[in-house]
């Protein structure tokens with residue numbers, strides 16, 4: 250029995266806990282952790298009272314209120330020390346797994362070193378070193394142009410910066426984006442969101458945007474025809490659908506953009522930094538060299554929020570074109586020492602541990618094995634993705650009247666709830682954490698840590714085989730569960 254469980258057992262009711270302030274004297278770190286441990290179990294009540302109550306309610310409804318107490322590598326642990334395989338990785342930030350020892354020890358060293366940090370009227374050594382290392386992977390030879398970096402604090406901020414840079418450099422307004430795209434939820438990046446769900450009820454967004462279908466060069470050509478576009482933004486592997494750019498598409502898009510005087514921006518916030526089996530997903534196609542690349546998530550090492558825009562000297566110099574304008578686009582916390590140290594440590598671990606190769610090799614294994622399993626289930630439309638970013642898409646099973654009727658009845662209650670029939674038993678019966686990929690899609694996405702092993706993937710694959718088999722039992726326990734959820738109109742969707 251682990252220490253958390255003993256604590257729960259001995260604590261009795263919540264009322265008996267010390268709800269006072271964290272200790273301020275003595276050995277503060279140790280006392281703080283002891284105090285924090287005493288508070289365990291209050292999270293749902295606190296969120297319901299002080300944060301967004303809809304969120305804990307959703308978790309409780311689908312049985313995802315596990316109250317994880319510890320994370321290590323590819324695994325999460327609950328209070329009884331049960332081990333769960335984490336295929337959600339905090340929406341993609343734990344590329345190295347949780348609490349990676351080398352990243353942690355560098356962060357501890359930086360904290361102890363009392364560095365000056367965020368002087369602002371000085372240049373951060375750490376930021377320079379991260380930029381140097383990042384651009385070794387975007388411009389490994391001298392003919393390549395992605396050699397400048399702008400740091401910020403999140404994925405959406407990197408997209409906002411890219412929008413501004415593209416408009417400033419080209420002097421044009423229009424931004425083209427893809428159907429089903431996800432680039433973040435601040436007002437600019439939300440204007441490039443390829444689905445209505447996130448946009449509706451938030452008023453007028455940024456003007457001058459236009460969407461095109463993904464993987465459709467003819468549509469992109471039409472959108473660029475007026476030569477009035479500043480940029481085309483694209484996720485080389487879409488987060489919401491797990492659809493990857495088709496061979497030739499990004500190259501074609503690049504040619505069309507160049508002809509029309511528009512920039513090609515790849516949003517690699519999710520699919521970059523090894524996840525898709527290359528340092529950057531666009532590098533699957535050697536002819537492609539975007540004008541701007543956005544990254545975030547994994548760069549944090551799972552510790553400190555960070556984002557970065559990697560671009561060319563020409564674009565960077567056009568934005569920061571005079572000494573007076575040298576901070577015309579900036580932010581307070583970008584380049585902070587902890588974020589930069591986490592980023593440097595993360596890039597080093599990715600390099601030294603061969604994690605890009607691991608993502609390519611084990612991603613190909615997982616996708617092909619899942620595809621075989623999917624072929625045996627008539628609800629499965631497609632298994633797709635690249636590297637360790639892959640998903641399974643469900644559909645109405647046309648060939649079986651019984652399964653089709655069950656599908657229709659469920660969808661009449663609540664569209665897109667079918668995925669719950671997979672993610673709920675994956676967690677409940679197989680201790681695997683996943684989530685459906687988006688509102689009004691039938692896709693479940695898997696984002697294992699890049700440190701995942703074949704054994705972990707076999708655990709996942711055998712669970713998927715069983716869960717998909719259960720969907721064929723109509724009537725059956727899986728359908729009962731999901732029908733109850735559908736009636737409650739509760740869904741657990743990723744952003």
Ligand SMILES: Cc1ncc(COP(=O)(O)O)c(C=O)c1O
Pocket residue numbers: 340403404405406408431432433434484488516517518519520545546
């Ligand atoms: C492709 C892509 N771009 C941008 C974002 C926004 O990143 P953040 O949540 O850090 O703002 C996300 C987040 O999921 C993403 O997947």
